[in-house]
Amino acid sequence: MTAPADLPKMTYRFLGRSGLQVSAISLGGWLTYGGYTENEKTFSCMKAAYDSGVNFFDCAEGYAGGKSEEVMGEAIRKYSWKRNDLVISTKLYWGNANGDNPVNNNGLSRKHIIEGMSASLKRLGLDYVDLIYAHRPDRHTPMEETVRAFNHLINTGHALYWGTSEWNADEIATAWRFADKLGLIGPVMEQPAYNLLQREKVEKEYAHLYREVGLGLTVFSPLRQGILSGKYRDGVPADSRFAQEQDAFIAGYWKRTGKYAWDGIIKQVNQLQPIADDLGIKMSQLALAWVLKNPNVSSAIIGATSPEQVYENVGAVGAVDKLTPEIMDKIDEILGNKPPAIVARFD
Amino acid sequence: MTAPADLPKMTYRFLGRSGLQVSAISLGGWLTYGGYTENEKTFSCMKAAYDSGVNFFDCAEGYAGGKSEEVMGEAIRKYSWKRNDLVISTKLYWGNANGDNPVNNNGLSRKHIIEGMSASLKRLGLDYVDLIYAHRPDRHTPMEETVRAFNHLINTGHALYWGTSEWNADEIATAWRFADKLGLIGPVMEQPAYNLLQREKVEKEYAHLYREVGLGLTVFSPLRQGILSGKYRDGVPADSRFAQEQDAFIAGYWKRTGKYAWDGIIKQVNQLQPIADDLGIKMSQLALAWVLKNPNVSSAIIGATSPEQVYENVGAVGAVDKLTPEIMDKIDEILGNKPPAIVARFD
């Protein structure tokens, strides 16, 4: 499938306070590459993304037991893309694929960060990644050890920037505490979930960090696992991830995120549909454009599983400017989940 | 009134990672000294506290427009207590009492911190306080300026330790970031609300800080404005603060904390009563002992308005050991508000 004629021009944003630019829409490998999707489909998704101007491809050592990195690396070689034109990321924390004993193949110890990076690069077939993330905080490893180890990766040329994923605000601030104290490089980006239904972390908890450390966000789950695409409008379709709940990983994932009032959420999402209709865009494009409206978001990582979905999602880039302050207010009113403004001096 | 014969011996705890010891129960000046309580009553409360072994008396420039500090200082002179035996605190942020123009008499600029300290010491009639708090975060002043200014107070001998009140965890971590970077002293204590009904901040948000910076807590509102004393069990008595809702300050205070399901809370509190009865202690003592059970709490600040209340509250010190793991679990079950444990490496 070729790109639709009306595909908007990709925009690029600086990754927080860094000098690196990432495409506003990026493609993620979770649950897909090397996992639920056959390789050929993954390749066609990556090609559609690249052809749309996407330069940032996101992965993790823990995705599909390491297979995700292998397939991603294969695609880069298959299409002979130039390394300089790409922003490749991976994440370290769950490295069971790298050994038989979980003891030192997980977490953020110096040993796992260095060994995990090496194993990831081998799977990717690359000399370095642009971005390396701490996939979760590790409360058993001293922060100083973790900060030093990520700087080791940068100093040895295996990564260019480091960041975090799903860390608490105070943990990011603490990482910078040690970075500053030791004259080292602090984490420049965080990868949280962010979408119309999950706003607290990005809009409230991290609020001071954008100013204090110049934090950039590469957000995942912009469509809330598809809920915001509107596809559950009338129930759960047979081929959706929810229907695959027998799968241990997804089941566990949903268990962790907790139960929520499913019906209420679907109802809210359905109320957003007329707004999308009025703008002449799809529900998923409204959801993505809304995420990109937040200036602290450097990139929204999509998990598209077909070229069509990639193009549809990239279409959201052209819809960002359609979201006027009035429409943003209307969305807030429907959702009722806008975090209160930060208390200032004279509040 | 003299101290009851069975008054337990006061215990002292280190203020976080510092070498300073504060009494487990301390007396606060909010809304009382210089405000809702006549001076003589304040004096007798302070004396009862001192006689019970309380060494820590808490105040703020913003309490009762500065009068709270004046009355507290008067009491110290009246009873000729030795300065060394006391741990005196005050807090800076709302310093309208110090000038006519609010512009530079509020917040945490270097100007207000230095001028506010000077005005507070004058009102207290003291050369220095032991603890100086930033009464709130000031998001308009750079953290570095604030950290430097509190260190200036310490360097000039006007305060011995500095801390925060109602700051976010990431703001405390950021203050330490600048303190470490500049070789300065970081905030050693935080003063949040903490009680059976308000647990999130102390048990979840600050969780990493106890280890990371050795944070100590001097918690206020251990009885949730009297709700946990059981006195609202059958409604709102005429002489309680709730009945004074015509008062603009209280009304405003409750408005800020938001509406909550009053009935549900009273019901929960009433369910705790049998536990107190079984232990042979008062409901307020159960609530205070529960607060002191948390090893991260250095001191619980009570707002007693009569010597009787002081003695009753101090009685809680003797009840801490009665709270067995089984009783603590039972309380958690009744309240259903225990924050989930922090995710560790293999969760």
Added chain:
Amino acid sequence: MTAPADLPKMTYRFLGRSGLQVSAISLGGWLTYGGYTENEKTFSCMKAAYDSGVNFFDCAEGYAGGKSEEVMGEAIRKYSWKRNDLVISTKLYWGNANGDNPVNNNGLSRKHIIEGMSASLKRLGLDYVDLIYAHRPDRHTPMEETVRAFNHLINTGHALYWGTSEWNADEIATAWRFADKLGLIGPVMEQPAYNLLQREKVEKEYAHLYREVGLGLTVFSPLRQGILSGKYRDGVPADSRFAQEQDAFIAGYWKRTGKYAWDGIIKQVNQLQPIADDLGIKMSQLALAWVLKNPNVSSAIIGATSPEQVYENVGAVGAVDKLTPEIMDKIDEILGNKPPAIVARFD
């Protein structure tokens, strides 16, 4: 004279990245207090300013041989203004008033900074100033010595913030270099001339510093020595400063600033008059409001010599919002002196 009924409410701005707030309009002592103006007139100007909400009063050890500081201090005592409500500044560099031998009574050596500060405080009758400026760069004293000496003033409580006046951008950056290297406080504000006719330094030379060091500006000469009040429209009036050219100081001052095409400037200023007329404001108010339109300006220092002039100038605060982008463009077109935008990456 009492304040006119339609005097706008004063606005306050943070001084660069600091937590201190200064009034948008401030009163300066150059050539006036203790100099060309009798004391009573100075007092009435200061009172008119204070009554208008002005909180920032600017002075220098070199103004009127130290007399300017004396008269300013006298006014503060005369009106019993509260110290906390005021932002008082002075500047060190030309301290001939402090001794007989110019050798060590000028410049920015540690000796002169410490001795000059002491002499200024004595003349002002104050324990500290809020702002202390290096009145010029001193290319004979190492930057490190100067940075350390100004920090000494802050550490000893004689000043709260330090800054510069008429320094080059690279000198300010170099001061921060030593401040950072030594963990000291850098200069937070600069005092340049800034007005419709002198834009280069503020709009071009300092451009990066607003971001790099959070520089705030307290600008002098917002009316270009009265030229922008329109009073030279038809020639030089007998009572103006230009007519006093026999005076050595003024003559020297004009000599230093160089010759310029007097006629051309007057012509340009006269072209601005219709814009002021259309907005229903005075020419001087247009000029001041234009200065305040620049967000990097924390305060515009006026040199008014009568209460009427003070009120007229304060009136400019209410005119800032009247300067629409269209009007700003029109002004740029008339003057033709807008510095080109800073070259960015893809220019």
Added chain:
Amino acid sequence: MTAPADLPKMTYRFLGRSGLQVSAISLGGWLTYGGYTENEKTFSCMKAAYDSGVNFFDCAEGYAGGKSEEVMGEAIRKYSWKRNDLVISTKLYWGNANGDNPVNNNGLSRKHIIEGMSASLKRLGLDYVDLIYAHRPDRHTPMEETVRAFNHLINTGHALYWGTSEWNADEIATAWRFADKLGLIGPVMEQPAYNLLQREKVEKEYAHLYREVGLGLTVFSPLRQGILSGKYRDGVPADSRFAQEQDAFIAGYWKRTGKYAWDGIIKQVNQLQPIADDLGIKMSQLALAWVLKNPNVSSAIIGATSPEQVYENVGAVGAVDKLTPEIMDKIDEILGNKPPAIVARFD
């Protein structure tokens, strides 16, 4: 062509405060190697320079789309010059040759600095360069990121010294601020245009930096694109660069530098001719000797396109001592563009 018998002995100068010595005359690759000049001619120019004692050869990733580096590297191999005897430089900023997407192949992000260096070394066929320049300031990348990335190049052995080209004085000072703060290496040299007609940046703007950071200059355009060779004395010859104005790059270059009074400049240059004649040197030699007379100039980069020109230019080395104070004054008088001396303490 062999070197003329009377060719003066090359002199070598320390590169600013560093311990590296560069030849007073050096050869640059802009617009020539790999571009307007055939390779064989480039080789013969480089050989003539090398034979004249030139040890410093200057290049950039942006010259002729990377071809300039390739041809320069080829020459080094062709003549089997010893690596230790050469000072090789290149510059990073415009790296479009390195990829298809301009987004991360330009500017001074960590990504481009590291990837650009790698691509340049590959084109040059070298393991390291002696000097690596930031070809322009990048106002979108934080200075700290840029300073760290250039240090990374030095730490990994890909470059020995780093510097800047056409940066503002305050940007160089800011780079040193971060270098000092982090204990890193600051930029030791700057590459500006400097010649009889363009003096402001070198003689005024950078004035403090020679002392503050020990800045060395490798100046380009010493003959002002040939204007100072006197070849436009009677108009624009057909084979000159000006005649090639149809070329988009040159046209764009002149557009950026702005229009100037061509006739006036030619007139001034013609007035300098008698001085050259009196000294028995060529006009171009006078211009080059004048540049070298400035002790802050470490090397003047010539853009000769024939061995004859190289020898002629090297001849200027022998003329430096002929420029007496009287002649220097006479030149200043003719040009009228000497920046005023820096204001010192008692000015």
